[in-house]
Amino acid sequence: MKPEDFDFLAKMLKDRSGLVLTKDKSYLLESRLMPVARKRGYKGLEELVAQLRKRDEALAVDVTEAMTTNESFFFRDQKPFDQFRQVVLPNLLATRATKKSFRIWCAAASSGQEPYSLAMILKEESAKLAGWKTEIVGTDISREILQKARAGLYSQFEVQRGLPIQMLVKYFKKRDDQWEIDPAIRAMVQYKEWNLLGDLGALGSFDVVFCRNVLIYFDQDTKGVVLDNISRQMNDDGVLYLGGAETVLGISERFKPIPSQRGVYAVSKPGYTGGTLGAA
Structure with a gap:
C-alpha cells in the first residue's frame, strides 16, 4: 500500500x-x-x-x-455482570424507589451479547422490579452489526462463549443451526446507530453506562472526548463500566474510581459529592 x-x-x-x-x-x-x-x-x-x-x-x-472491531460475547469477563447484579442493581432499587425507573446504555454494543446479558439479569430479578420501568439502549457505529443484534440469532460457537447453560435453555430456542433469543428478552433492548464522537444529546440521560473495551482503540485525546461526552449523558449518581485494561485516570476528571469496585466509576461533576455505591 x-x-x-x-x-x-x-x-x-x-x-x-x-x-x-x-x-x-x-x-x-x-x-x-x-x-x-x-x-x-x-x-x-x-x-x-x-x-x-x-x-x-x-x-x-x-x-x-x-x-470496526466487533468482538463480543455473553457475560464477558463475568465479574462486571455479577457486580451489576449484586451491587449496582440493589443500589438502583434503593435510590430510584420514588420514580421506579432507570436506564442503561451499552455503548459499542456490537452484536448484542452485552445488552442481552443485562436484559437476562433484569428478567431474573423481575420479582424485585415489578412496577418498574427499565430501559436498555444499545448503540454502535456499525449498521450491519446492529442488524445482527436486533435479529437475536447466534451460532453454536457464540452461545458457548460465556453463556451459562441454564440461561441458554431458559432464554433461547434452536432454529436450524442457530439459537434465537427469547422475543421478550429481545424486546427489552432498543438498538440505535450512533457514533461516540458525535452529539449524544438525543439519547437522553442514563443511570448506568457500559463502555467496555472501546477506549483501547482510541488515542489519549479521543478517549478524553468520548468520556466527557458520555458523562454529559449520565445522571449525577450514574455508574460507568470500562474494560479491564481501561481507566479514566489521567484522561478525564469527569469520573472517579469507586473504591473496592474495580473497573467501575462514579460520575464526578462540580458540586456533586458522590452517591452511595462506593459504600455498598
Whole structure:
C-alpha cells in the first residue's frame, strides 16, 4: 500500500470513528478492506482509496464498518455482570424507589451479547422490579452489526462463549443451526446507530453506562472526548463500566474510581459529592 493511501485511510477512520491505526497495522487495512474492494469490483486498495477521495459516502461507511472491531460475547469477563447484579442493581432499587425507573446504555454494543446479558439479569430479578420501568439502549457505529443484534440469532460457537447453560435453555430456542433469543428478552433492548464522537444529546440521560473495551482503540485525546461526552449523558449518581485494561485516570476528571469496585466509576461533576455505591 502506498504511504499516502495509508495516511488517507488512517485519517479518515480516525475522523469518522476515533480508531487509531499506526504504520505497523497496514496489514490490518489490507486484510479487512480487500473484501470491500472486491465487492465493489476494484482491483485493489489503490482504486478503493481513489474512489474514497471522490467523497463516496456509501463506500466510506462500508470501509469504516469493515475496520470496526466487533468482538463480543455473553457475560464477558463475568465479574462486571455479577457486580451489576449484586451491587449496582440493589443500589438502583434503593435510590430510584420514588420514580421506579432507570436506564442503561451499552455503548459499542456490537452484536448484542452485552445488552442481552443485562436484559437476562433484569428478567431474573423481575420479582424485585415489578412496577418498574427499565430501559436498555444499545448503540454502535456499525449498521450491519446492529442488524445482527436486533435479529437475536447466534451460532453454536457464540452461545458457548460465556453463556451459562441454564440461561441458554431458559432464554433461547434452536432454529436450524442457530439459537434465537427469547422475543421478550429481545424486546427489552432498543438498538440505535450512533457514533461516540458525535452529539449524544438525543439519547437522553442514563443511570448506568457500559463502555467496555472501546477506549483501547482510541488515542489519549479521543478517549478524553468520548468520556466527557458520555458523562454529559449520565445522571449525577450514574455508574460507568470500562474494560479491564481501561481507566479514566489521567484522561478525564469527569469520573472517579469507586473504591473496592474495580473497573467501575462514579460520575464526578462540580458540586456533586458522590452517591452511595462506593459504600455498598
